[in-house]
Amino acid sequence: MRTSECGNAASKRPPSRSPLDAQVSRSPLETLVSDDPWIDAVELFRARCPRRRDRIAEYEALLATGAHLRIGADVLEGRHRPAPPVEGWLNKADGRKKRVFQYPSADELLFRTVNRLLQPAAAQAASLWCRSFLPGGGARSAFRGVLADQALDAKAALRFDVRDYFNSIDVADLLARLPEPFGDGPVRSLLDNALLDPRVECGGRVVDGGRKGVMAGTPLAPLLATLYLRDLDGEVAGTGATYARYSDDMVALTPPEDRAGLERLVRSRLAERGLEVNEAKSAVAAPGEPWDFLGFRYSAGAIGLAPITARKLKARSTRLARGLLRWRERTGASGDRTLAAFLRRTNRRLYGVPGERSDFSWATWFLPMIDGPEGLDALDEHVRREARYAVTGRRTARTRQCVPYESLVAAGHVPLVTAFWAMDQGPATYEALVSRRARLR
Secondary structure (H helix, E strand, O other): OOOOHHHOOOOOOOOOOOOOOHHHHOOOOHHHHOHHHHHHHHHHHHHHOOOOHHHHHHHHHHHHHOHHHHHHHHHHOOOOOOOOOEEEEEEOOOOOEEEEEEOOHHHHHHHHHHHHHHHHHHHHHOOOOOOOOOOOOOHHHHHHHHHOOOOHHHOEEEEEEEOOHHHHOOHHHHHHHOOOOOOOHHHHHHHHHHHOOOEEEEOOEEEEOOOOOOOOOOOOHHHHHHHHOHHHHHHHHOOOOEEEEEOOEEEEEEOHHHHHHHHHHHHHHHHHOOOOEOHHHOEEEOOOOOEEEOOEEEEOOEEEEOHHHHHHHHHHHHHHHHHHHHHHHHHOOOHHHHHHHHHHHHHHHHHOOOOOOOOOOHHHHHOOOOOOOOOHHHHHHHHHHHHHHHHHOOOOOOHHHHOOHHHHHHOOOOOHHHHHHHHHOOHHHHHHHHHHHOOOO
């Protein structure tokens, strides 16, 4: 299950003492002037993203020169001003684009290291109803917490999604609400210097980026987004509703007669902070009706995939097939090579890559949580159809003869249904299946 890099606990090694004075040493960032936390952050990144060799090399070069210790000392003195992050855009499954940011390697590693050092303080400060991106606070934990309500089926369900949450957060409001140690000392100085700086790099030029919130894509954004609505979490839970939030995704279950009042409360509190409800991803369900949360659907006591989860996976598969078909036609690549490329990239999406599979992948996020393989066979068939389309340029029954099932398996196709039953037998069986049949390298 995904907990993200932000959800990993800090290093188990005891922190080395800072040479700075006692006042500074009270900061959770005191070990920024020692090697250990920086090395831990690099090793975690290496384990999670082994194919990012260029970034790993940049991190290692930074450590080799000792520049990280100078940066750490400047942070503790409140002097460090991060460089402008680079603005980028990611294509989403629905055709829209998502604004993301990435710092240069030195500041990115700084924020990865700071994120890990702040995890214990964030875990103490976060609400009981939102532990996203914190130790033990994964999506499955949040979902299971809601399912523990014995009167679940007699309640109405309210689901809210905040549009572009990370980038829409009012930074001044966030900084005013942060608890210790985020609200003062070196942590506050670093947050001020990073979040209140309007500069971004766009197209090679440094410009005013306008409202950019906590900047989606940067290492501290998930942690800050978890803390920002903690008072709303307490207020909603205080109504007696069964409630959970995972960053920008909220679900509340309440007696039908209380539904309208609870909905008004959540909407008004979000509006007060300038946050917009994403109506397309928000919904109300009467008692006994299905409701969705975190990509799952609860219906009649069973957990399955939410329809949007299946649609997103199918859309990605279709986009990949179209792109590879154009690549094959442009380069004259063989059908075998095209098929192998399609399945290799599909397997990375579904099952991860070596060294990352136990941490996060589509399969390790969804398969352990659902009650049965229903719906997975349709996803498997869609993947096979798009694989054949990438090779043949057609989506007809005759493509089964051109690219038979045996060819798909030989090229690395691992059906989700097969993976589900392997995972049902235990992690070792699942890992053996993926290692044996998927082409992940």
